[in-house]
Amino acid sequence: MKKKLIVPLALIVFTMAFTSFTVWFLMKQDKPKIMIVAQRLDIEYWKIFKSGAEKALQDFNIDGKVIAPESIYPISNQPNMLKKVLTQHPDALIVAPVDEEVTIPVLMEYKKKNIPVLLVSRDIEWEYKTAFIGPDHYALGEMSGKLLGSMLQPGDQVAIIFGVVDDQAMIDRTNGAKKVLENIGIEVVAERSGYDHLANPTPVMGSILQSYPNIKGVIATSDRLALEALGALEKEGVKIPVIGTDGIIKMIEIVGEERVEATIAQNPYDMGYLSVVQAQKAIEGDSTEKIVDSGIDILTGDNAQDKLNFLKKLLR
Incomplete structure (x- = not known):
C-alpha cells in the first residue's frame, strides 16, 4: 500500500506566495519605464500637467514618475536631475527644458544610449528630439x-x-x-x-x-x-x-x-497625457508625430464653468 504524500501547509503557503511574487516581479520587469522631468511642481499649471501624465501612466500600465527641480531660476538644477535620471536607465525621457544651453549636453547622453527624448511645453533647437508636445x-x-x-x-x-x-x-x-x-x-x-x-x-x-x-x-x-x-x-x-x-x-x-x-x-493636462502616449510609441518602435499640438482654448462666461469643474475635480 502506497503512503500518501503529506505536504506541510507552511510549504504550500510559501510556494503560493513565492509564485505570486515571481509573477508580479516578471510583470513589473516587463513594464516600460518613462521618466518625466517638469520645470517645476509648485504651481498649478505644472500640477495639472502632472495629473495628465500620471493618468496616462496608469491607463497604459507604464512604470514612471513625474519629478521637477526644487528651484527653476536663476540657477536650475535640472541638468543634475537629468543626469541622475539617466542612471535609472529609463526607456524614454519626457522633459520640459529650462535652459537650452545647459540642457542639450545632458540630453546628448540620452541620445548616446538610444533613449528617446520628448520635449514638452517649451521646444528647443535640438535635432535629436523625438517629439515636441505642447502649444504653438x-x-x-x-x-x-x-x-x-x-x-x-x-x-x-x-x-x-x-x-x-x-x-x-x-x-x-x-x-x-x-x-x-x-x-x-x-x-x-x-x-x-x-x-x-x-x-x-x-x-x-x-x-x-x-x-x-x-x-x-x-x-x-x-x-x-x-x-x-x-x-x-x-x-x-x-x-x-x-x-x-x-x-x-x-x-x-x-x-x-x-x-x-x-x-x-x-491644456497642460492633455499635454501631460499626450506626452506619455508619444513616449510609449517611441519605446515600441512606432512612428511618432514630430510636433503634437496640445491645444488652445478661449474661455468665456459660456464655457468657463465646465473647465472649472474639470480642474477642481482633477486637483481635489
Missing part, C-alpha cells in the same frame, strides 16, 4: 491679440507683460500678440517683464498705469502675471480687459465672475 506659443500669442483686439478700437493703447526675458515661449507669445495688435491699429505702448529672478510675479502694472493712464487693455503671457495685473488695476478702480494665457483655476473663476470678459487657456 506664437499662435497662442496671436489668439491673445485677436481676443483683446475684439474688445477694443483702432488707436487704443495696450500693454504686454511677459515672463522671463530669455524664455522662447514667452518671446513667441509676445511677438504673436504684437503682430496681430499692430495689424489692426492698436498701439503696444509698454512691454515689461513681470517676473523676478525666481520667476515669480512682481508688481509692474502700477508703473505702467502711471506712464500710460489711458491704457485700454493688457495681455499677460502667463496667468500669474495676469492676476497680478488685474489686482493692481482693480485697486486703482480701473476696469479694462486683461488676457491671460494658461487657464488656471483662479483666472477661470474671474471669467465666471465677469471681472474679465474672456481669457486664453492652454
Whole structure:
C-alpha cells in the first residue's frame, strides 16, 4: 500500500506566495519605464500637467514618475536631475527644458544610449528630439491679440507683460500678440517683464498705469502675471480687459465672475497625457508625430464653468 504524500501547509503557503511574487516581479520587469522631468511642481499649471501624465501612466500600465527641480531660476538644477535620471536607465525621457544651453549636453547622453527624448511645453533647437508636445506659443500669442483686439478700437493703447526675458515661449507669445495688435491699429505702448529672478510675479502694472493712464487693455503671457495685473488695476478702480494665457483655476473663476470678459487657456493636462502616449510609441518602435499640438482654448462666461469643474475635480 502506497503512503500518501503529506505536504506541510507552511510549504504550500510559501510556494503560493513565492509564485505570486515571481509573477508580479516578471510583470513589473516587463513594464516600460518613462521618466518625466517638469520645470517645476509648485504651481498649478505644472500640477495639472502632472495629473495628465500620471493618468496616462496608469491607463497604459507604464512604470514612471513625474519629478521637477526644487528651484527653476536663476540657477536650475535640472541638468543634475537629468543626469541622475539617466542612471535609472529609463526607456524614454519626457522633459520640459529650462535652459537650452545647459540642457542639450545632458540630453546628448540620452541620445548616446538610444533613449528617446520628448520635449514638452517649451521646444528647443535640438535635432535629436523625438517629439515636441505642447502649444504653438506664437499662435497662442496671436489668439491673445485677436481676443483683446475684439474688445477694443483702432488707436487704443495696450500693454504686454511677459515672463522671463530669455524664455522662447514667452518671446513667441509676445511677438504673436504684437503682430496681430499692430495689424489692426492698436498701439503696444509698454512691454515689461513681470517676473523676478525666481520667476515669480512682481508688481509692474502700477508703473505702467502711471506712464500710460489711458491704457485700454493688457495681455499677460502667463496667468500669474495676469492676476497680478488685474489686482493692481482693480485697486486703482480701473476696469479694462486683461488676457491671460494658461487657464488656471483662479483666472477661470474671474471669467465666471465677469471681472474679465474672456481669457486664453492652454491644456497642460492633455499635454501631460499626450506626452506619455508619444513616449510609449517611441519605446515600441512606432512612428511618432514630430510636433503634437496640445491645444488652445478661449474661455468665456459660456464655457468657463465646465473647465472649472474639470480642474477642481482633477486637483481635489
